[in-house]
Amino acid sequence: MSISIRHQLEPSDCFFLFAWRLLPDVKRWSIKEAPSWPEHLLYFEDLLNAQQERRIRAYVALVHGMPAGVLVTVNGEVNIMISELHRRKGVAKALIRAAQEQEPHLIAHVIIGNVVAAKLFASSDFQLAATTQKAHKACVTFVWRPKDEERPDHHSGE
Ligand SMILES: CC(C)(COP(=O)(O)OP(=O)(O)OC[C@H]1O[C@@H](n2cnc3c(N)ncnc32)[C@H](O)[C@@H]1OP(=O)(O)O)[C@@H](O)C(=O)NCCC(=O)NCCS
Numbered sequence: 001m002s003i004s005i006r007h008q009l010e011p012s013d014c015f016f017l018f019a020w021r022l023l024p025d026v027k028r029w030s031i032k033e034a035p036s037w038p039e040h041l042l043y044f045e046d047l048l049n050a051q052q053e054r055r056i057r058a059y060v061a062l063v064h065g066m067p068a069g070v071l072v073t074v075n076g077e078v079n080i081m082i083s084e085l086h087r088r089k090g091v092a093k094a095l096i097r098a099a100q101e102q103e104p105h106l107i108a109h110v111i112i113g114n115v116v117a118a119k120l121f122a123s124s125d126f127q128l129a130a131t132t133q134k135a136h137k138a139c140v141t142f143v144w145r146p147k148d149e150e151r152p153d154h155h156s157g158e
């Protein structure tokens with residue numbers, strides 16, 4: 001299977017994102033409520049503006065050229081979802097690797113019980129850092145930093 005990563009959202013991604021936001025497990029494991037179509041249109045317009053102003057970064061996984069999943073970061077905070085058709089093929093891990101090549105750090109809040117997401121982050125070199133509440137939902141927080149920063153003897157500038 002050929003997976004490539006596009007390092008930005010395009011207007012044509014709007015409908016794919018809407019369809020994925022309505023998937024039962026995406027709704028179940030999202031901190032935000034599922035949107036209506038008009039709400040999604042506003043959200044997507046905001047995303048494109050934020051991307052242009054570099055307030056977010058977005059990575060779109062393409063399988064044989066078609067969108068299969070997306071990862072968006074806001075200040076390093078990860079939001080990821082994959083089309084049901086393309087699950088368990090390494091698409092999420094490919095998106096995380098792409099983000100790890102671009103971002104100085106990443107953080108993910110996983111609602112307790114989302115075992116698949118916890119496995120995804122744990123196997124992508126994230127460390128379990130804390131438990132927290134997000135919109136009244138109990139979450140575990142995973143953080144990732146490049147290996148160099150984890151070394152106790154590392155001093156920047158040396
Ligand atoms: C979580 C999610 C992004 C994983 O996407 P994916 O492309 O299927 O994941 P990958 O194929 O890259 O697999 C990543 C790891 O999870 C494991 N995994 C994936 N689906 C699994 C499943 N249903 N059961 C058990 N393990 C699973 C894989 O084996 C792999 O582990 P490994 O590296 O140890 O082999 C996807 O299931 C999804 O979109 N879920 C709904 C939204 C969500 O939960 N987002 C996260 C919010 S924090």
